[in-house]
Amino acid sequence: MATLAPPSVANCVDPGAANWVRDHWSQIKDVSEARRVRYTTPPRVLIAVTGSVAAMKLPELIQELVRTCKIPRSHVAVVTTKHAQHFFTADDPRLASETDPIRVWTDEDEWQSWNQRGDSVVHIDLAKWADVLLVAPLDANTLAKWSQGLCDNLVSSVMRAWEVGDKPAIAAPAMNTRMWSHPLTAKQLAVLTHDLKVKIVVPVVKTLVCGDTGVGAMAHQPQIIDALLSELLGVTVNLSTTM
Numbered sequence: 001m002a003t004l005a006p007p008s009v010a011n012c013v014d015p016g017a018a019n020w021v022r023d024h025w026s027q028i029k030d031v032s033e034a035r036r037v038r039y040t041t042p043p044r045v046l047i048a049v050t051g052s053v054a055a056m057k058l059p060e061l062i063q064e065l066v067r068t069c070k071i072p073r074s075h076v077a078v079v080t081t082k083h084a085q086h087f088f089t090a091d092d093p094r095l096a097s098e099t100d101p102i103r104v105w106t107d108e109d110e111w112q113s114w115n116q117r118g119d120s121v122v123h124i125d126l127a128k129w130a131d132v133l134l135v136a137p138l139d140a141n142t143l144a145k146w147s148q149g150l151c152d153n154l155v156s157s158v159m160r161a162w163e164v165g166d167k168p169a170i171a172a173p174a175m176n177t178r179m180w181s182h183p184l185t186a187k188q189l190a191v192l193t194h195d196l197k198v199k200i201v202v203p204v205v206k207t208l209v210c211g212d213t214g215v216g217a218m219a220h221q222p223q224i225i226d227a228l229l230s231e232l233l234g235v236t237v238n239l240s241t242t243m
């Protein structure tokens with residue numbers, strides 16, 4: 001297959017460039033170095049999951065990430081809150097493949113891994129390991145904590161240890177319309193966007209699990225994946241129109 005030129009702001013949205021993104025991670029390194037963001041190629045993606053019902057979509061999101069972006073499963077890890085575990089299980093066959101399992105890190109791992117000085121500190125190791133942080137879904141509680149710098153569990157500790165501005169972070173909020181339209185939501189999102197350099201993938205209108213219809217459902221997966229690639233490359237990627 002012919003190698004296309006690396007994507008630029010001008011050509012990244014066309015289908016040829018989209019294929020190039022999927023097939024040539026190793027050459028994207030040059031693009032990332034040009035924008036002074038360095039990462040492993042393919043990048044190592046840490047997905048943080050919080051206690052929204054949209055956490056049910058995690059296995060599907062990972063499948064899509066691996067299929068569409070050709071990111072190997074060994075370059076994907078999950079970090080979860082306690083409440084998010086009501087909506088998915090680590091032994092879901094799409095996560096727990098015998099040959100290629102996706103590691104799911106929990107609060108228990110943080111404390112079980114540490115006994116004495118010199119032992120692994122999981123939230124620091126994960127923040128160092130990952131090239132990009134994708135929070136999907138981001139619930140109202142963790143949004144509030146992230147914007148204030150609170151770090152009382154593994155997910156929020158990774159957020160607090162994140163290298164702001166040096167490594168991309170993307171968040172897909174999901175919450176009931178009442179929570180989304182609460183005045184604190186906009187204030188906290190502004191902190192994430194401006195101070196913490198987080199790319200927000202805005203929720204969509206839908207009939208929510210509680211029966212209410214309105215904005216608040218997590219954005220669709222192609223939009224989340226586009227946002228992830230766009231942040232990694234520093235250009236607008238629109239693979240969702242070429243899948």
Ligand SMILES: Cc1cc2nc3c(=O)[nH]c(=O)nc-3n(C[C@H](O)[C@H](O)[C@H](O)COP(=O)(O)O)c2cc1C
Nearest residue numbers: 050051052053081083084139140141142174175176
């Ligand atoms: C069935 C169910 C669904 C929920 N869905 C959401 C949601 O979509 N968004 C949200 O912000 N909170 C939602 N919550 C509330 C959160 O789970 C709750 O605020 C929790 O404390 C979040 O903790 P975490 O941020 O540590 O995961 C839901 C709660 C329940 C019981």
